[in-house]
Amino acid sequence: MDVFSPKERLQKTLSGETVDRPPVICPGGMMNAAIVDVMTKTGHLLPDAHHTSDKMSDLAYDVYENTGFENFGIPFCMTVEAEALGSSINFGSLECEPKIQKEVFPSVKDVTFLPDGTIANSSRAETVIQAIYLLSEKYPEIPAVGSLTGPISTAASIVDPMIFLKQLRREREAAHKVIDYVTEQLISYAKLMADNGAAAISIADPTATGEILGPKIFDEYAVYYLNKITDSVHELGVPVIVHICGDVRMVKPQLQKLHSKVLSVDAIVDLAMLKKELDNMPAMGNISTYLLEFGNADTVFKQAKHLLSKNIDILAPACGLSTSTPLNNITAFTSAIKEG
Amino acid sequence: MGKTKDELYSEMSDAVVNMEEELSAQLSNEAVESGYDAFEAIDLGLAKGMEQAGRLFDDGEYFVPELLMCADALNAGVEILKPYIKTERQEKKHKIVIGVIAGDTHDIGKNLVKLMLSSAGFDVIDLGRDVPPSVFVERAVQENAKIIMISSLMTTTMDGMADVINILNEKGIRNEFKVAIGGGPVSRRFADQIGADGYSSNANQAIKMANELVGR
Numbered sequence: 227m228d229v230f231s232p233k234e235r236l237q238k239t240l241s242g243e244t245v246d247r248p249p250v251i252c253p254g255g256m257m258n259a260a261i262v263d264v265m266t267k268t269g270h271l272l273p274d275a276h277h278t279s280d281k282m283s284d285l286a287y288d289v290y291e292n293t294g295f296e297n298f299g300i301p302f303c304m305t306v307e308a309e310a311l312g313s314s315i316n317f318g319s320l321e322c323e324p325k326i327q328k329e330v331f332p333s334v335k336d337v338t339f340l341p342d343g344t345i346a347n348s349s350r351a352e353t354v355i356q357a358i359y360l361l362s363e364k365y366p367e368i369p370a371v372g373s374l375t376g377p378i379s380t381a382a383s384i385v386d387p388m389i390f391l392k393q394l395r396r397e398r399e400a401a402h403k404v405i406d407y408v409t410e411q412l413i414s415y416a417k418l419m420a421d422n423g424a425a426a427i428s429i430a431d432p433t434a435t436g437e438i439l440g441p442k443i444f445d446e447y448a449v450y451y452l453n454k455i456t457d458s459v460h461e462l463g464v465p466v467i468v469h470i471c472g473d474v475r476m477v478k479p480q481l482q483k484l485h486s487k488v489l490s491v492d493a494i495v496d497l498a499m500l501k502k503e504l505d506n507m508p509a510m511g512n513i514s515t516y517l518l519e520f521g522n523a524d525t526v527f528k529q530a531k532h533l534l535s536k537n538i539d540i541l542a543p544a545c546g547l548s549t550s551t552p553l554n555n556i557t558a559f560t561s562a563i564k565e566g
Numbered sequence: 567m568g569k570t571k572d573e574l575y576s577e578m579s580d581a582v583v584n585m586e587e588e589l590s591a592q593l594s595n596e597a598v599e600s601g602y603d604a605f606e607a608i609d610l611g612l613a614k615g616m617e618q619a620g621r622l623f624d625d626g627e628y629f630v631p632e633l634l635m636c637a638d639a640l641n642a643g644v645e646i647l648k649p650y651i652k653t654e655r656q657e658k659k660h661k662i663v664i665g666v667i668a669g670d671t672h673d674i675g676k677n678l679v680k681l682m683l684s685s686a687g688f689d690v691i692d693l694g695r696d697v698p699p700s701v702f703v704e705r706a707v708q709e710n711a712k713i714i715m716i717s718s719l720m721t722t723t724m725d726g727m728a729d730v731i732n733i734l735n736e737k738g739i740r741n742e743f744k745v746a747i748g749g750g751p752v753s754r755r756f757a758d759q760i761g762a763d764g765y766s767s768n769a770n771q772a773i774k775m776a777n778e779l780v781g782r
């Protein structure tokens with residue numbers, strides 16, 4: 227018998243208490259674990275499961291049960307927010323995640339500001355929120371993690387990304403206005419997730435990497451708006467996980483300013499070293515998603531043990547999983563951690 | 567004004583590196599007024615600046631927003647000089663069709679490659695993202711392109727790149743095009759495996775690679 231339920235273990239870890247062993251999770255959203263192997267095994271399929279809360283919660287449960295990840299992670303994509311704010315979506319297929327068909331606005335100056343709560347009250351968000359509610363009621367011991375697409379990625383999913391990236395320098399005022407608007411929308415959505423039982427909120431913001439933005443813009447926009455969301459969610463007593471993609475070498479001082487309870491990073495980062503450099507900041511990660519897809523179970527198992535020996539606070543995939551990742555590689559990862 | 571041609575070209579280059587759109591336009595007008603060869607002013611002035619911007623990007627001094635602004639400064643100058651390019655020089659442009667393979671939405675990298683290649687004197691036709699393999703072939707034929715460039719950031723979608731080559735083979739037109747690929751999970755080895763002609767790991771190198779492919 228485990229001393230802690232998965233939810234207790236995650237919550238204690240996120241509040242800095244010591245536990246028997248680190249949790250192993252996959253928060254959903256960008257880091258979606260609804261892989262083809264699980265879906266074909268259980269018959270709860272994407273893209274269907276994006277659309278109704280029953281199917282979404284069924285699939286989230288399948289993922290939990292089959293992969294060994296100690297959480298529910300929903301939604302399964304990064305398009306909920308942008309769709310609500312006006313962009314058109316292609317829902318993809320069993321193997322391929324949904325994507326933005328077209329960003330609705332050509333420039334930050336053309337954005338139509340919809341009333342607050344537009345994301346939170348959208349039908350896509352309702353599906354997610356309802357699924358969080360169903361899962362957390364039915365399985366109170368398993369943490370349901372609500373995943374958000376970060377403010378920069380969401381903004382660059384409603385405004386043409388190339389124009390948007392340029393306008394972060396050229397049209398700072400208008401850019402801030404748009405990202406602030408998106409941020410407020412994300413906050414009310416996150417609050418509804420929290421009210422409906424989300425044990426944690428996870429924010430991934432792939433367009434906001436240090437490599438794409440550079441340290442100054444990362445600081446001015448990504449850090450500021452990620453913190454704004456984080457603070458609002460923390461006020462409700464719900465912990466926030468922030469994931470930063472790519473190589474974080476040039477944004478280390480900026481990472482230190484993040485208010486999230488734990489920082490999740492990509493495989494290229496030496497997590498143990500980063501922790502040291504960032505005053506022992508709680509860290510999550512970071513088994514390579516390429517290893518998970520192309521490696522064999524044995525190597526995955528060894529790598530998992532290696533990570534475990536480095537006192538990483540939460541074990542998780544380093545970034546977004548490929549949907550063709552073999553299930554037995556994932557179970558090799560999770561069982562290596564659970565075995566302690 | 568007593569400025570030599572070389573001085574003007576070097577100021578044009580700096581204007582691009584420093585992301586100064588208006589200055590770039592102004593200096594390009596100066597080049598026109600001085601009666602300098604427009605093609606040369608682009609080649610030895612503006613494009614040199616873009617080359618340096620590309621290097622700064624590789625070195626981690628510039629990031630995507632900066633590179634995009636340099637490109638705007640370059641374009642502001644090119645717009646002014648373009649009407650003055652002598653026609654025999656214009657026709658030399660090699661055509662490239664470029665796009666992101668079906669299923670994949672990641673297009674920042676593709677757009678940077680496009681921008682660097684355009685600045686290096688290629689005529690680049692952008693097919694956008696989430697492009698089915700057959701469309702790469704159709705458009706390449708239609709446009710009479712020399713090179714087909716395919717980007718993929720996802721292991722899930724990268725096999726679609728091989729489909730493009732298969733279609734070319736099936737149609738018996740493989741030899742009419744060079745195929746070059748790139749993007750995060752793509753490697754030289756993968757390029758060799760699927761029988762692509764070119765690979766490069768970044769936008770700057772892509773210029774050199776494209777030049778080699780067209781024998782420049």
Ligand code: B12
Nearest residue numbers: 471545546548671672673674675717720721748749768769
């Ligand atoms: C930004 C980003 C996003 C943004 C994209 C915005 C946009 N409009 O492009 C958003 C938020 C939309 C996004 C979404 C998703 N993403 Co994403 N994303 C990234 C990230 C962090 C950076 C990519 C990037 O733009 N880099 C900056 C550019 C400048 O670099 P680049 O693309 O490598 O391009 C350079 C070179 O590669 C080269 N190059 C590129 N193309 C070409 C072509 C040719 C011909 C040549 C010669 C050279 C060349 O030149 C470029 C300039 O030097 C990567 C991780 C990473 N570090 O690469 C993940 C990543 C690509 N995403 C990933 C995932 C999983 C997703 C999602 C599926 C998440 C989800 N669960 O829904 C969705 C995609 C949905 C879909 N069906 O497409 C995974 C892919 C995993 C896989 N299957 O292989 C990655 C690898 C993250 C990871 N696991 O590490 N993402």
